Amino acid sequence: MASIKDVAAEAGVSVATVSRVLNDHPSVSADARARVLAAVGALGYRPNAVARSLRTDQTHTLGLVISDVLNPYFTELARSVEEEARALGYSVIIGNADERPELQDHHVRTLLDRRIDGLLVSPTDGGSPLMLDAARSGTPMVFVDRWIPGLDVPVVRADGRAAVRDLVAHLYGLGHRRLAIIAGPAATTTGSERVDAFREALRAYGLPLPDAYIGQGDFQAASGRRATEEFLDLAEPPEVVFAADNLMALGALDAVRARGLRVPDDIALAAFDDIPWFVHTDPPVTAIAQPTPELGRAAVRAVVDLIEGRPPQSVTLPAALVVRRSCGEPPPMDSAPMDSAPVNVTQRSNP
Amino acid sequence: MASIKDVAAEAGVSVATVSRVLNDHPSVSADARARVLAAVGALGYRPNAVARSLRTDQTHTLGLVISDVLNPYFTELARSVEEEARALGYSVIIGNADERPELQDHHVRTLLDRRIDGLLVSPTDGGSPLMLDAARSGTPMVFVDRWIPGLDVPVVRADGRAAVRDLVAHLYGLGHRRLAIIAGPAATTTGSERVDAFREALRAYGLPLPDAYIGQGDFQAASGRRATEEFLDLAEPPEVVFAADNLMALGALDAVRARGLRVPDDIALAAFDDIPWFVHTDPPVTAIAQPTPELGRAAVRAVVDLIEGRPPQSVTLPAALVVRRSCGEPPPMDSAPMDSAPVNVTQRSNP
DNA sequence: ACAGCTTATGGAAACGATTACATGCGTGAT
DNA sequence: ATCACGCATGTAATCGTTTCCATAAGCTGT
Numbered sequence: 001m002a003s004i005k006d007v008a009a010e011a012g013v014s015v016a017t018v019s020r021v022l023n024d025h026p027s028v029s030a031d032a033r034a035r036v037l038a039a040v041g042a043l044g045y046r047p048n049a050v051a052r053s054l055r056t057d058q059t060h061t062l063g064l065v066i067s068d069v070l071n072p073y074f075t076e077l078a079r080s081v082e083e084e085a086r087a088l089g090y091s092v093i094i095g096n097a098d099e100r101p102e103l104q105d106h107h108v109r110t111l112l113d114r115r116i117d118g119l120l121v122s123p124t125d126g127g128s129p130l131m132l133d134a135a136r137s138g139t140p141m142v143f144v145d146r147w148i149p150g151l152d153v154p155v156v157r158a159d160g161r162a163a164v165r166d167l168v169a170h171l172y173g174l175g176h177r178r179l180a181i182i183a184g185p186a187a188t189t190t191g192s193e194r195v196d197a198f199r200e201a202l203r204a205y206g207l208p209l210p211d212a213y214i215g216q217g218d219f220q221a222a223s224g225r226r227a228t229e230e231f232l233d234l235a236e237p238p239e240v241v242f243a244a245d246n247l248m249a250l251g252a253l254d255a256v257r258a259r260g261l262r263v264p265d266d267i268a269l270a271a272f273d274d275i276p277w278f279v280h281t282d283p284p285v286t287a288i289a290q291p292t293p294e295l296g297r298a299a300v301r302a303v304v305d306l307i308e309g310r311p312p313q314s315v316t317l318p319a320a321l322v323v324r325r326s327c328g329e330p331p332p333m334d335s336a337p338m339d340s341a342p343v344n345v346t347q348r349s350n351p
Numbered sequence: 352m353a354s355i356k357d358v359a360a361e362a363g364v365s366v367a368t369v370s371r372v373l374n375d376h377p378s379v380s381a382d383a384r385a386r387v388l389a390a391v392g393a394l395g396y397r398p399n400a401v402a403r404s405l406r407t408d409q410t411h412t413l414g415l416v417i418s419d420v421l422n423p424y425f426t427e428l429a430r431s432v433e434e435e436a437r438a439l440g441y442s443v444i445i446g447n448a449d450e451r452p453e454l455q456d457h458h459v460r461t462l463l464d465r466r467i468d469g470l471l472v473s474p475t476d477g478g479s480p481l482m483l484d485a486a487r488s489g490t491p492m493v494f495v496d497r498w499i500p501g502l503d504v505p506v507v508r509a510d511g512r513a514a515v516r517d518l519v520a521h522l523y524g525l526g527h528r529r530l531a532i533i534a535g536p537a538a539t540t541t542g543s544e545r546v547d548a549f550r551e552a553l554r555a556y557g558l559p560l561p562d563a564y565i566g567q568g569d570f571q572a573a574s575g576r577r578a579t580e581e582f583l584d585l586a587e588p589p590e591v592v593f594a595a596d597n598l599m600a601l602g603a604l605d606a607v608r609a610r611g612l613r614v615p616d617d618i619a620l621a622a623f624d625d626i627p628w629f630v631h632t633d634p635p636v637t638a639i640a641q642p643t644p645e646l647g648r649a650a651v652r653a654v655v656d657l658i659e660g661r662p663p664q665s666v667t668l669p670a671a672l673v674v675r676r677s678c679g680e681p682p683p684m685d686s687a688p689m690d691s692a693p694v695n696v697t698q699r700s701n702p
Numbered sequence: 703a704c705a706g707c708t709t710a711t712g713g714a715a716a717c718g719a720t721t722a723c724a725t726g727c728g729t730g731a732t
Numbered sequence: 733a734t735c736a737c738g739c740a741t742g743t744a745a746t747c748g749t750t751t752c753c754a755t756a757a758g759c760t761g762t
Contacts, residue, residue: 004719005718014742015719016721016744019720020720029740032741044484046464049466050410051405051719051747054747054749059401069430070426072421072423075421075426076421078447091461093442096433250627276572277601280604281631281633283633356748365711366750368710373749378709379710380709383711401749402717404717405716405717406750
């Protein structure tokens with residue numbers, strides 16, 4: 001593959017001049033510029049990004065470590081992250097942790113070895129030593145969706161509290177009193193937060209949340225299925241199951257179907273994270289929708305601010321309830337898409 | 352960040368020795384090795400992958416350019432690719448083309464600039480100059496799912512012909528005679544192939560495939576919706592719509608629902624590519640399932656063979672029909688998962 | 703005791719770019 | 733006519749590795 005030397009030789013100038021042309025440095029004669037450009041074209045030369053990065057100590061690359069690529073929520077997030085990054089002149093390398101802390105560490109490590117300029121993470125656990133080191137050692141880093149408490153790292157996330165309250169109001173209004181939740185791993189913020197929000201909302205209605213109605217899931221479909229089976233085996237099964245993410249809701253549907261039961265007649269279902277398929281499931285699933293693309297964009301802007309020396313912003317956007325038929329009583333129409341006005345914008349600090 | 356020099360200084364040896372320890376070269380004394388390892392630990396040293404790549408001219412990285420991250424089929428493919436690559440000591444950088452040729456070119460270009468060791472592509476179009484150049488200039492490259500005819504590039508894909516025949520037999524058996532298809536872009540192999548297979552299968556039953564029953568889609572949901580609306584506006588609408596991928600099937604469901612019609616009573620639906628959600632849609636969707644993870648693994652093995660100088664294998668695996676209820680008459684049970692014995696294994700040549 | 707190996711080590715070149723510094727030249731001001 | 737300045741250009745150092753080559757020391761076999 002042609003190198004800058006070959007271009008220089010072809011154009012009859014020094015490598016310095018070629019470099020100057022390529023980085024459009026002002027002081028290059030029109031003549032030299034033309035000859036260099038011609039040589040570049042003739043040789044099909046493309047600068048070696050590896051060499052350039054070594055010299056400049058910049059890769060113009062962001063690392064994105066997500067918890068699970070198979071989860072449509074994260075895939076949508078990844079897409080918006082890449083889009084915004086591209087607009088700002090950065091590439092993105094995605095690492096899929098599959099909800100496994102050691103895989104997450106693997107990806108963080110290789111990304112760091114590659115000297116990415118900044119890191120976007122949706123942590124799978126409470127923070128491995130590696131992750132803590134990275135955060136403290138000053139790698140530009142931003143948490144998205146989930147975060148690790150106690151670190152001075154900006155967080156970009158959706159706040160589901162209000163939407164969960166709306167959901168519980170909706171369920172209460174439909175006459176449901178025995179509400180259960182399939183939680184995510186307690187080590188993740190979204191895992192515990194959603195349970196807390198749910199518990200709090202129930203309390204407002206004087207409803208209990210017995211331990212038996214808290215299923216332990218791990219954000220994967222299989223765990224949703226297992227938890228739902230346990231609910232159904234209870235002497236007094238819940239009337240509603242609220243899955244803390246869309247994959248566990250899928251697992252819940254599997255479990256219900258396997259028993260030959262029907263949603264919502266035998267048991268109602270709601271989920272955190274809305275996805276296009278929820279419109280066409282049987283029945284359409286009531287869900288809490290996050291402004292996912294906005295989150296991705298905000299997260300990118302935050303890391304890039306950090307990288308380029310500007311003060312980064314933590315951002316919290318509201319999630320919204322989308323009522324469908326999986327909890328009973330068909331509403332007249334599909335709820336309107338959520339709006340995404342920031343509910344709360346803080347300066348470089350954790351909630 | 353600590354460099355190899357710092358380690359050398361700390362350990363009281365030369366950088367050459369440090370390098371030898373790190374790459375476990377045989378001739379290093381036990382004493383030196385211990386001192387180096389201690390220094391590495393003390394400084395938290397990690398080799399700079401950028402510098403290493405520059406020197407060795409290897410990045411141990413594969414590029415994967417997929418047509419659409421939001422398509423669960425590709426997301427599953429990406430996951431298996433990354434998994435297999437990791438097992439073989441490679442990282443993967445994913446580029447999402449969003450079915451747009453110019454975005455695809457953008458990603459191919461940046462991946463090439465990064466000097467990835469090999470490229471896995473599922474081309475969005477018939478082959479841009481850039482892609483053709485890359486293929487001909489000897490970049491280790493393998494096509495997966497889709498391919499560009501006329502290039503000496505190994506192809507790893509599923510053959511859906513038999514499954515499409517099975518599908519048509521199934522539909523015919525249910526009494527359907529007016530069958531329509533929503534095609535993918537003609538510039539993609541999967542776009543045209545699936546139509547061809549469908550047409551051929553129809554011919555076997557003496558059924559026509561009028562032009563009005565061939566909807567032009569682009570593998571995205573919106574186009575599936577549009578095509579389906581056009582079908583429904585026909586004086587004589589089809590009895591069945593076969594979507595050439597799962598997103599267009601989603602769009603078709605949207606269209607049917609918007610008209611207040613029902614599947615399969617008013618119109619039947621089938622799709623290419625099976626996804627977990629199809630089990631829970633209303634009604635469950637009959638689909639043609641590809642052995643996606645196997646495809647990903649085979650593709651990785653093929654590029655790695657190419658990279659490491661072994662003869663690569665083109666691989667074709669069979670797809671299988673999974674009958675559900677979206678075409679009528681509920682079958683007794685969900686069909687068994689397809690098996691994935693290779694149907695056809697060729698040596699470095701295009702089908 | 704010595705030639706000839708093997709083993710351990712360090713010095714330095716190289717990978718392909720960017721960039722500080724030096725140089726030479728033309729031009730405008732004095 | 734001279735000086736100073738700015739512009740265009742080239743030389744060379746540098747980034748962090750790997751690896752070739754040279755060298756020194758230790759060992760074996762005669």
